[in-house]
Amino acid sequence: MMHSLHSAEDKRALRRELRRRRQSLSPREQRDAAHRLCHQLKRLPEIRRTRRISLYLPVMGEIDPTLLIPWLRKRGVAVYLPVLRPLSHNSLWFVAYHANTPMVKNRFGIAEPDTRFAAKHQRRLPAWALDTVILPLVGFDAQANRMGMGGGFYDRSLAFMRRPGPKPTLLGVAHACQQVNALPVEPWDIPLNAVVSDQHIVRPG
Numbered sequence: 030m031m032h033s034l035h036s037a038e039d040k041r042a043l044r045r046e047l048r049r050r051r052q053s054l055s056p057r058e059q060r061d062a063a064h065r066l067c068h069q070l071k072r073l074p075e076i077r078r079t080r081r082i083s084l085y086l087p088v089m090g091e092i093d094p095t096l097l098i099p100w101l102r103k104r105g106v107a108v109y110l111p112v113l114r115p116l117s118h119n120s121l122w123f124v125a126y127h128a129n130t131p132m133v134k135n136r137f138g139i140a141e142p143d144t145r146f147a148a149k150h151q152r153r154l155p156a157w158a159l160d161t162v163i164l165p166l167v168g169f170d171a172q173a174n175r176m177g178m179g180g181g182f183y184d185r186s187l188a189f190m191r192r193p194g195p196k197p198t199l200l201g202v203a204h205a206c207q208q209v210n211a212l213p214v215e216p217w218d219i220p221l222n223a224v225v226s227d228q229h230i231v232r233p234g
């Protein structure tokens with residue numbers, strides 16, 4: 030693998046390679062990874078005390094965090110999904126997700142709760158109102174640095190983390206095969222509290 034990423038071109042190439050890696054996992058490997066991830070997550074103190082958590086519906090080989098939902102429901106935890114904000118460039122809202130939530134496809138083809146419904150029922154929150162955010166990662170390193178899809182969606186939505194005030198726990202999740210030696214840290218990157226894979230938990234520092 031590459032030792033350093035000096036250009037945007039290198040970063041794009043690495044993102045492409047890591048996306049290819051997770052997409053080449055078999056359905057069986059995906060299923061096993063999802064179960065192992067769920068097991069790792071349930072052990073985390075941050076998850077055991079969460080009341081409002083956002084996760085995501087997996088696409089294109091992303092590790093599946095949704096096996097956690099029944100366990101969260103039993104504990105009375107409110108579950109949210111990211112929704113693209115219509116009038117705010119590349120940032121996210123978080124909308125309550127239930128079995129009967131009306132869903133629509135966003136411009137990337139990812140199912141998300143219908144915001145018209147969410148607005149009416151006041152079930153739409155900015156990230157600061159959550160206590161845990163589960164982020165889908167394309168790549169991560171041993172320092173828990175992250176690489177996402179490249180849209181800056183989570184970084185923009187979490188920019189408030191730099192200011193005083195309430196701060197959710199940020200947990201990146203990924204397949205173990207998405208780990209690399211080192212990722213470049215960009216000025217806008219918001220640090221994670223941990224990265225959780227199907228095989229281990231990585232904390233920064």
Ligand SMILES: Nc1nc2c(c(=O)[nH]1)N(C=O)[C@@H](CNc1ccc(C(=O)N[C@@H](CCC(=O)O)C(=O)O)cc1)CN2
Binds near residue numbers: 085086121
């Ligand atoms: N499951 C899931 N949901 C998520 C994210 C995610 O990474 N995974 N996001 C995390 O940010 C947000 C959506 N961000 C995304 C950013 C880029 C692409 C994407 O597929 N881009 C295409 C090319 C762009 C296009 O189609 O116009 C690509 O890279 O091939 C998808 C989602 C919110 N929801």
Ligand SMILES: Nc1ncnc2c1ncn2[C@@H]1O[C@H](COP(=O)(O)OP(=O)(O)OP(=O)(O)O)[C@@H](O)[C@H]1O
Binds near residue numbers: 175176180181188218
């Ligand atoms: N807080 C911010 N304000 C303005 N632009 C931002 C902010 N955060 C990130 N960006 C922009 O978003 C773009 C994508 O950033 P980057 O490549 O780090 O995405 P990513 O972290 O992989 O994606 P994501 O956050 O969606 O998982 C960059 O061009 C960056 O300038």
